Amino acid sequence: SEGYLTITGRLKEIINRGGEKISPREVDEVLMDHPAVAQAVTFAVPHDKLGEDVAAAVVLAQDETASEQELSGFVHERLARFKVPRKIVIVEEIPKGATGKLQRIGLHKKLGLEL
Numbered sequence: 001s002e003g004y005l006t007i008t009g010r011l012k013e014i015i016n017r018g019g020e021k022i023s024p025r026e027v028d029e030v031l032m033d034h035p036a037v038a039q040a041v042t043f044a045v046p047h048d049k050l051g052e053d054v055a056a057a058v059v060l061a062q063d064e065t066a067s068e069q070e071l072s073g074f075v076h077e078r079l080a081r082f083k084v085p086r087k088i089v090i091v092e093e094i095p096k097g098a099t100g101k102l103q104r105i106g107l108h109k110k111l112g113l114e115l
Contacts, residue, residue, distance in 0.1 A: 013104050015042075018050035020082045024104055027085065030078045031056060034071060036064035041094050042085060043104040045113055055113055056085040057094050066090070087113065 015022040024042035031040035039059040047053040060066060068088045075084045095110040097103035 015044040015052050015054055017047075017052055017054060017082055022054055022083050024054075027054065027056060027075065027079065027083055030075050031058060031071065031088075033078075034066065034074050036060050036066035037071070038062070038064075039094060041102050041104060041107065043107040045087065045108040054083065054085045055087040055089070055108060057089050057091050057107065057111060059091060059093060089113065 013024055015024060022042075024044075027042035028040045031037050031042070037058055038061040040056055042054060042056040044052040045055045056071075058066075058071060068090065071088050071090075072084060089111060091111070094102055095107065
């Protein structure tokens with residue numbers, strides 16, 4: 001793999017947090033490893049100083065409970081600090097785009113999220 005650059009995920013989905021690049025899929029996968037999490041979508045939220053910051057929407061599995069703090073701590077143990085979502089919102093369902101697909105872009109607006 002010498003001399004090759006591998007980018008995972010769609011380039012426009014990559015979150016640029018003050019120059020640090022974060023793949024939302026990587027954060028999704030860590031959140032999905034938590035036993036209480038049924039679905040997770042990590043997305044960018046506009047930030048005054050950083051340009052973008054990291055947030056995630058999580059749907060809990062049936063009959064499971066977890067707090068935002070617990071999920072944040074779980075991610076913190078597994079990923080670099082700058083990749084940990086500043087905000088994790090627990091929702092009944094994650095809003096989908098017009099095509100019926102999950103869309104990271106603009107998700108903060110659908111969830112009414114401002115940092």
